[in-house]
Amino acid sequence: MDRLKDKVAIITGAGAGMGRETSILFAKEGCKVAVFEINEKDGMDTVSIINSNGGNAKFWKVDVSNELNVKSAVDDVINTYGKIDILINNAGITGVDKKTHELSLAEWDQVFNVDVKGVFFCTKYVVPYMLKNKKGSIVNLSSIYGTLGSHELTPYHAAKGAVFAMTKQDALNYAKDNIRVNSIHPGTIMTPLVIELGSRMEGGLEAYNKIMNEKHPIGHAGEPIDVAYGCLYLASDESKFVTGATLYIDGGYSAM
Ligand SMILES: NC(=O)c1ccc[n+]([C@@H]2O[C@H](COP(=O)([O-])OP(=O)(O)OC[C@H]3O[C@@H](n4cnc5c(N)ncnc54)[C@H](O)[C@@H]3O)[C@@H](O)[C@H]2O)c1
Structure with missing residues (x-):
């Protein structure tokens, strides 16, 4: 019940799928949840589910691909909750399913703006507060497609590959500051996406x-809860010696 007692988490894309499931699980474990979501109704619904079950959540309308939007929401979370212990970089889109020679720049950028710049902006503005707090845990949602090829979704593969590499780099850069950075690589999880x-x-x-x-x-x-439990472990102090890890939650997909 108290695996995240008194911690504060920002969870992006928390209005649906794995982001919502993770938010609900974190709240049950005693965490205050800042719901960052572009879709106002879905974000508010996550907040009502949590608050009507005795949890503590608040909604921020955030487009993670918009730097100013991210900065002001992160600052406002500090004004509201006083600290940020956990960042779950979950918001993501799949974009178009085309091969490299068929892609336009706009189609490429659409995926990178959310899946890569979104992780960059949220990490950039949360880390200074974690440095001040002398600890933190960041979990980046990559994908099996971030380390493997497949028959579909070329720009998504490249974007999730970038998230995989950003995780390793940030893990090394902030290890001495007691900020841990890990990535989760789900297989197919039945979510709206x-x-x-x-x-x-x-x-x-x-x-x-x-x-x-x-x-x-x-x-x-898989189901969203399968990934939510992975986020819970990496966010909690149970994983205090784990950083730079690549956690596949994929029913064995990547073992082949
Ligand atoms: N579902 C899968 O099989 C699967 C597999 C591997 C990785 N992933 C990754 O896991 C994460 C969550 O996936 P999901 O299936 O739960 O997705 P989902 O589409 O069900 O939910 C994603 C949420 O993010 C929000 N969002 C989208 N763009 C946003 C933006 N610019 N700013 C803020 N919020 C935004 C959406 O409104 C939505 O509520 C994504 O990063 C996805 O790429 C999913």
């Missing part, structure tokens, strides 16, 4: 599920 992606495929969601079930040795896709 994946349901939308699967529905766009030829044969729809059913065909997508069939392919994805076969690709995961465990025989099925």
Whole structure:
């Protein structure tokens, strides 16, 4: 119940999928949750779920790809809660499914603006407060696609690969400051993002599920709670000796 007692977390993209599930789990474990979300209704819904169950959450409308927006929201979290112990860089989009020679610059930038610059901006503005607090835990949501190739989503692979590399670099740069930085690499997790992606495929969601079930040795896709528990471990002091780690939560996908 108290694995994150008295800690404060910023969770980006907390209005749906893994971000919402992680926010709810963190609140149950005694954490105050700053919900950073571009979609106001979804963000507010996460906050009401938490607060109506006795937790403590507050909503900030944030587009993680907008530097000023991120800076002012992070400063405001400090005004509200006084410190930031945990940053979960979760907000992400998949973008278009095209090969490199078919991509426009705008399509490339669309994914990088959210998935890479978003992680950069949130880390940039949270770290100074963690330095002041002399500790912190940052968890970056990369993907199995950040370290492996596949049949789809080229710019997403490149963006999640950047997040993987940023994690290693930040882990080394801030290790002496007691700020730990780790990445999580989920396989297919049934969230709104994946349901939308699967529905766009030829044969729809059913065909997508069939392919994805076969690709995961465990025989099925994951659930948001599977990733939320990984975030909980890396955010808590239980992982105090863990930094720069690459945690696959993928039903064995990356073991093949
Ligand atoms: N679902 C999967 O199978 C899977 C697998 C590997 C990695 N991931 C990664 O995990 C993370 C969460 O994925 P999910 O499936 O829960 O996604 P989701 O689409 O279900 O939820 C993402 C949330 O982020 C928000 N968001 C999008 N752009 C934003 C922005 N610019 N600023 C703030 N919020 C923004 C969305 O509104 C949404 O609420 C993403 O980074 C994703 O790339 C997902």
